[in-house]
Amino acid sequence: MVDLTPKKLEIQQRGDRILSIARSMIVDDGYHGLNMDRIAEQLEISKGTIYNHFSCKEEIIIALAIETAEKRRSLFQAAAQFRGRSRFRMLAIGEADLRFFQEHTSHFEFERMLRIPSILEKTSEKRQSVMQMCEAACMQVVGGIVRDAIANGDLELTNSMTAEEVVFGLWSLHYGAQSIIASSENLDQIGLHRPVETMTTHTAMLLDGLGWLPLSTEFDENEVIEQINNEVFKNV
Amino acid sequence: MVDLTPKKLEIQQRGDRILSIARSMIVDDGYHGLNMDRIAEQLEISKGTIYNHFSCKEEIIIALAIETAEKRRSLFQAAAQFRGRSRFRMLAIGEADLRFFQEHTSHFEFERMLRIPSILEKTSEKRQSVMQMCEAACMQVVGGIVRDAIANGDLELTNSMTAEEVVFGLWSLHYGAQSIIASSENLDQIGLHRPVETMTTHTAMLLDGLGWLPLSTEFDENEVIEQINNEVFKNV
DNA sequence: TTATTTTCTGACTATCCGTCAATTTTATTT
DNA sequence: AAATAAAATTGACGGATAGTCAGAAAATAA
Numbered sequence: 450m451v452d453l454t455p456k457k458l459e460i461q462q463r464g465d466r467i468l469s470i471a472r473s474m475i476v477d478d479g480y481h482g483l484n485m486d487r488i489a490e491q492l493e494i495s496k497g498t499i500y501n502h503f504s505c506k507e508e509i510i511i512a513l514a515i516e517t518a519e520k521r522r523s524l525f526q527a528a529a530q531f532r533g534r535s536r537f538r539m540l541a542i543g544e545a546d547l548r549f550f551q552e553h554t555s556h557f558e559f560e561r562m563l564r565i566p567s568i569l570e571k572t573s574e575k576r577q578s579v580m581q582m583c584e585a586a587c588m589q590v591v592g593g594i595v596r597d598a599i600a601n602g603d604l605e606l607t608n609s610m611t612a613e614e615v616v617f618g619l620w621s622l623h624y625g626a627q628s629i630i631a632s633s634e635n636l637d638q639i640g641l642h643r644p645v646e647t648m649t650t651h652t653a654m655l656l657d658g659l660g661w662l663p664l665s666t667e668f669d670e671n672e673v674i675e676q677i678n679n680e681v682f683k684n685v
Numbered sequence: 686m687v688d689l690t691p692k693k694l695e696i697q698q699r700g701d702r703i704l705s706i707a708r709s710m711i712v713d714d715g716y717h718g719l720n721m722d723r724i725a726e727q728l729e730i731s732k733g734t735i736y737n738h739f740s741c742k743e744e745i746i747i748a749l750a751i752e753t754a755e756k757r758r759s760l761f762q763a764a765a766q767f768r769g770r771s772r773f774r775m776l777a778i779g780e781a782d783l784r785f786f787q788e789h790t791s792h793f794e795f796e797r798m799l800r801i802p803s804i805l806e807k808t809s810e811k812r813q814s815v816m817q818m819c820e821a822a823c824m825q826v827v828g829g830i831v832r833d834a835i836a837n838g839d840l841e842l843t844n845s846m847t848a849e850e851v852v853f854g855l856w857s858l859h860y861g862a863q864s865i866i867a868s869s870e871n872l873d874q875i876g877l878h879r880p881v882e883t884m885t886t887h888t889a890m891l892l893d894g895l896g897w898l899p900l901s902t903e904f905d906e907n908e909v910i911e912q913i914n915n916e917v918f919k920n921v
Numbered sequence: 922t923t924a925t926t927t928t929c930t931g932a933c934t935a936t937c938c939g940t941c942a943a944t945t946t947t948a949t950t951t
Numbered sequence: 952a953a954a955t956a957a958a959a960t961t962g963a964c965g966g967a968t969a970g971t972c973a974g975a976a977a978a979t980a981a
Contacts, residue, residue, distance in 0.1 A: 456928085456978060479803030485969065495930040500970070561800055564868040567715030585875065608886050613876035617862070618887035622854070625861020629853075632800040635817075639824065640849035650844050651854035651891065658894030692947065692959085721938065731961045736939070 464502045466492055468516065471509045476555050480562055483509065507571040511580060514559035518583035521549045521556070525590045531681050533673070535598035536661050540670070541677045542591055543652055547645065548682065550627050557631040591616045603662045615659065622651060700738045702728060704752065707745045712791050716798055719745070743807040747816060750795035754819040757785045757792070761826045767917050769909070771834035772897050776906070777913045778827055779888055783881065784918065786863050793867040827852045839898045851895065858887060 453461065470491055474482045483506060489496040503509045528545035531538050549556070563569050569577070595612040598604035606615070626648040630636065636644050653665040689697065706727055710718045719742060725732040739745045764781035767774050785792070799805050805813070831848040834840035842851070862884040866872065872880050889901040 454979090460928085479806075480801055481803040484967095486967090489931095496969090497931070497971080498929055501928075504970095506969070558801070561797055564797055564864065565716055565794070566868070567717040570715075581871075588875065610883070610886060611876060614883045614886075617865075617877050617880065617883055618858070618890070621862035621865060621884065621887070622858045622891075623861070624865060625857035625859070626853070628800065628864065629857060629860060632802070639821065640847060641853050644853065647846070647850045647853055648857065650846060650850075651857070654854070654894035655858075655887065655891045656894070658890030658892070690948085696959085720936095722936090725962095732938090733940080733961055734959080737959070740939090742938070 460502075463492070463494070463498075467499060467502055468509065468512055472513050472555070475510075475513070475558065479558070504573065505571050507568050508573060508576065510559055510562055510568065511572040511576045514556065514563055515576060515579050515583065517549075517553045517556040517559070518580060520553065521546075522583045522586045522590075524549050525587045527681055528677075529590045529594060531677055533676075534663065535594055535601065535603045536656065536663060537668075537673050537677070538594050538597075539591075539656065539661070540673055541681055542594065543649060544674060544677050544682070546623055547649070550645070554631050557627055561628060561632070588613070588616050588620070591619065598661060605660060618655060619652065622655060623648065626651075696738075699728070699730070699734075703735060703738055704745065704748055708749050708791070711746075711749070711794065715794070740809065741807050743804050744809060744812065746795055746798055746804065747808040747812045750792065750799055751812060751815055751819065753785075753789045753792040753795070754816060756789065757782075758819050758822045758826075760785050761823045763917055764913075765826045765830060767913055769912075770899065771830055771837065771839045772892065772899055773904075773909050773913070774830050774833075775827075775892065775897070776909055777917055778830065779885060780910060780913050780918070782859055783885070786881070790867050793863055797864060797868070824849075824852050824856070827855065834897060841896060854891060855888065858891060859884065862887075 467488060470488050471483055474484065474487070485496055485499055485506060489499055503512065524545040525542060528541035529538060531541040563572070563580070592612050592615075595604065595615045599606065599612065604615075606612075626644065630644045630648075636642075641647065653670070657664050657666075703724060706724050707719055710720065710723070721732055721735055721742060725735055739748065760781040761778060764777035765774060767777040799808070799816070828848050828851075831840065831851045835842065835848065840851075842848075862880065866880045866884075877883065889906070893900050893902075
C-alpha cells in the first residue's frame with residue numbers, strides 16, 4: 450500500500466483526524482464530551498461519514514485505547530532488550546511503564562471505560578482482539594523476564610506460584626495505582642504526596658518479598674535506572 | 686424518627702425499591718441498562734417521582750456504591766478488632782476484603798463508573814463526601830494497624846515511607862486485582878486459574894518485602910485465618 | 922464521454938434524560 | 952366534618968444525541 454490514490458489517502462487521513470479530535474474531546478470533557486455531531490461540525494464533514502470510519506461511538510474509544518496500548522507494547526519490548534540481570538530488566542520495564550503513564554495518562558481513562566461491560570460490548574470483535582493482543586504481548590514480555598529469572602536462579606517461586614501469576618501481581622499493583630492516581634484529585638490531602646514514587650517503591654518491595662535477586666538493598670537503583678535510560682531510552 | 690407517618694414510610698420504602706431495581710438493572714445490563722423510564726414502569730410510578738428521590742441517574746449510581754461501601758467499612762472495622770499481632774490483624778483485613786469482594790462483586794462496577802469524571806461530576810457533593818468518608822474510614826483502619834506495627838517494632842519503614850503510603854500500596858494491589866478480575870472473562874485462558882488466591886499471596890509477599898513481622902514463612906496462615914473467621918466473622 | 926462504483930450528505934427516527942404546570946393526595950386548621 | 956394549605960405525583964413535553972438511509976455528489980472505470 451505504498452501508493453494510495455489521492456482519495457484513499459484523504460480517507461485515511463480523515464480517520465486519523467477523527468481520532469485526534471475525539472481524543473481531545475475525551476481528555477477535555479470525559480466520556481460525555483465525546484459527541485458525534487460535534488466531531489462532524491469541527492471537521493466540516495457530515496455525521497454519516499464518521500460512521501463510514503467507525504461503526505459506533507465505542508469503536509472510537511477502543512481505537513484510541515489501541516493507539517496508546519501499542520505505544521506501551523513497544524516501550525515494554527524496548528525495555529526488555531536491556532542487557533543485565535533479570536531484576537534490572539524488570540526495573541527497565543518499570544521505567545517503561547512510568548514513561549508510558551506520564552506521557553499517556555489519558556490511556557487509563559480509555560481503559561477504564563472499556564472495562565465497563567456495556568461499553569466494551571458495543572465494540573467490534575476485531576478491535577477487541579487487537580487490544581487483547583497488545584495486553585498479551587506486554588504480559589509475554591514481562592513473563593519472559595520472570596521465566597529467565599527462574600531459569601538462572603535469580604528467582605525461586607514458592608507457594609506453587611507460576612510466572613503468569615507473578616506478572617498478574619505486578620500488573621495489579623501498577624494498574625491499581627495508576628488508575629487511582631489518574632482518577633483522584635485529592636491524594637495529596639490524604640497524605641500521598643508522591644504517589645508515583647510510592648508505586649515504584651512498592652514494586653521493589655513486592656519483588657523483594659518474592660525473593661527476586663538481587664534484592665533492592667543489594668544494588669543502587671538510581672545507578673541502574675540511569676544506565677537503563679542511557680541504553681534503552683536514549684532516543685526519547 | 687421512630688413513628689413515621691404512613692406516607693413517609695411509603696416514600697422511604699419506595700426509595701429503597703428504586704435502588705433495588707436500579708441495582709439489578711446495572712448488574713444485568715451494565716451502565717446502559719439503567720433506564721429511568723423502565724424503573725418507573727416496573728415500580729408503577731411516574732418518572733417524576735423518581736426525580737423526587739434522586740436528582741439524576743448518576744445520583745442513583747453513587748447511592749448504590751455508598752450502600753456497598755458502607756458494608757465494606759463495617760467489615761474492615763470488624764476485622765481490625767481482631768486480637769493479635771499487627772500482621773495478623775492485617776490478615777483479618779485481607780479476609781474482610783475477600784469476603785466483601787465475593788459478596789459484592791458488583792461494587793467494583795459502580796466504583797469504576799464513578800471514577801469516570803463525567804459521571805462523578807453529576808453526583809451531589811453530599812454523596813461524594815459520604816463516599817469519601819467511607820473510603821477514608823477504611824484507610825484509617827488499615828493505617829491504624831500500620832502505625833501500631835511501627836510502634837511495637839513489627840514494622841520498620843525504610844525509603845522514608847509513611848504509613849499512608851503503605852496503605853496506598855495495599856490499596857493499589859487489591860483495587861487493581863479486583864478490578865481486573867471483575868472485568869475480565871478470559872483470565873483462565875492466560876494462565877490465571879486462581880486469581881483471588883494469587884492476589885492474597887501477593888499481598889503476603891508485599892508485606893514480607895516491607896519486612897512486616899512475622900514474615901509469612903514464620904507462621905501458619907491458614908491457622909490464623911481460621912482463628913479470624915471464628916472470632917471476627919463467626920456470625921456470618 | 923458515459924457508465925458504474927464509491928463516498929458523502931443531512932434530514933429523519935429512536936431513545937432517553939430531566940422538567941414543570943396541572944392534578945391528586947395528604948396533612949392541618951377551623 | 953368541611954375548608955384550606957401543603958406536599959407529593961403525574962405524564963406530556965423539550966432537548967440532546969446516537970445511529971440510519973435514500974438520494975446526491977464525486978471518483979473511478981469503461
